[in-house]
Amino acid sequence: MNDTYKVDARRLQAAVAQILIGKGVPAEDAAVVADSLVDADLTNVQSHGVQRVKFYTNGIDKGGMNPVCDLQPLTDSASCASYDAQCALGIVAAYKAMKIAIEKARETGIGLVTVRNSNHCSRVAYFIRMATEQNMLGIACSNAPKSMPPWGSREKYFGTNPFALGAPTHGDPVIVDMATSVVARGKIILADKKGASIPEGWAIDVDGNPTTDAAKALEGCVLPFGGAKGSGIALMVDVFSGILAGAAFGGHIGNPFAHPENCMNCGHALMAVDITRFQDLEEFKDKMEQFRTEIKGLKRANGVNEILLPGENSSNNRRKNLANGIDLPVAVYGELEELSRELQLPFDIRLEA
């Protein structure tokens, strides 16, 4: 099978940034988007990786996504603020919001910043790392276009509404990052692109029947994880990132695939917590290391070679792929190559075979 090319992460990132700059995104913001997407590929979460570039440039071309992110302040107080993203790229809007949340956390101990009129922000774990790199705890969530039925219903209304939480350690941060669906919608999109089937239990079709057909699943509903519990969490993600933010919520978030000419008006909520307001930072990190060591040392379940903490797999993959290169699907490579050609940009990202 030769359906991927080995590409260099840093050159891929530069190429993606150049494409975005070519579409009118300021260089500093383009670097953030490229970093977020390439980081997803580095951690083998390809569903949120550079396969999204075409989706973003299409949004910019059609008008639903504003290449310039000028956050308009709506409210501001000691620990809180809310902004109107004016239809910016969601990654940039959420990045800027988390920077403000971190500043507020330095002042009062916590910052919570919401954003409305935003677009798809890809992987929320990206913003958590901003907090953990500043020795803070991070919490982030975003609502998303309807794809999932609330518990008790067979009609889609909630998005996959991802959220993430993270904490720093002496080494790699511990980051819990999940969609509130059984699986991220991006994984079904990727399966559909590849023409692959999906496991049973991930989704129901438009009539409410279980399906393993990725295309039918995209027409139907992804299911919440953990039944009523995942559904309840998806609801609260919508309360924080949708209703509190003053963004659209539930079934009202725009579908950027059907209508790339419209802003999604999804919302994000970003929180940072200054650990030193509670205890000594070194002591906190020592305990996180003890926590990690103890968990990894527990008796393993059958068939498990190593107990992994949340985020550990991502950190390991990042190191490996930074050194060895990213396996980029040929189809995605082709999309980026075409975009570069259109914009008359050089495109040289493959490693020697």
Place this chain on the structure above:
Amino acid sequence: MNDTYKVDARRLQAAVAQILIGKGVPAEDAAVVADSLVDADLTNVQSHGVQRVKFYTNGIDKGGMNPVCDLQPLTDSASCASYDAQCALGIVAAYKAMKIAIEKARETGIGLVTVRNSNHCSRVAYFIRMATEQNMLGIACSNAPKSMPPWGSREKYFGTNPFALGAPTHGDPVIVDMATSVVARGKIILADKKGASIPEGWAIDVDGNPTTDAAKALEGCVLPFGGAKGSGIALMVDVFSGILAGAAFGGHIGNPFAHPENCMNCGHALMAVDITRFQDLEEFKDKMEQFRTEIKGLKRANGVNEILLPGENSSNNRRKNLANGIDLPVAVYGELEELSRELQLPFDIRLEA
């Protein structure tokens, strides 16, 4: 079947408060504990109801639980504070912490208060209602004695680590409240008391085999909900309520059944968010009502008569049971009657048959 007595909620609450006062709990704090426990029974969450009274009085008698809650301040800043509960009853410690979080939220928009050296705080949703009654969003979590294996392990290390989030509306609050286990440990304790079996998938026995025997499940492990996702959430609950709070975490939390003479040293984290720092309160509540109406109006899944929002069932049960009385298991009635007799208190809580 006549294994329950119909009792009056307010008389039950008064009786429980008097028992606690008899054990040295100040009247104001006893009222809080009684209110929390009876509220659980009112909402048909008997696992966290007055069946816990004997457990608390035993903790006080044996010395692990301090009947007096004098929160010692450890750190204090604009939006944050941490306290040492000095082995108080967890309900009282968490109640006082949430009151402080609400005060801080009034000042800065958010308050996050942690508590260490605490004991079992029963249902975390109780503290959320304190926030929603003040027109704030609430978040609360607590760690708990080990009963659940981290993902990839067959050895218990995490507690069932419950958390809850809630938002006010024009009517009943929307409250998401869950243990990070498939099921609350209290439900297995209750099944064991009744001699009932438990459904498959709830727990594994001490050797790692699936079991439907409640007693064996209590020796073994309750499983996390949603697999790796629930396990990750349990871990982050431990980070916030255990490690950040400076309480015990993971497998180090004391087991109050095996050692009622020791403080559990579990921890709690309580957060309140002032909605008005983000938008107009009436507008927020209007949108919550729209959210509720839309969700309830979706196409129902097969066999579902009504789509319920998180907390809706509790609110409905509370109204019904306040009017009609609580069905209290005879065994629990007997425990309370005996405690009242020991303390030479009147005990008259049954409604006419």
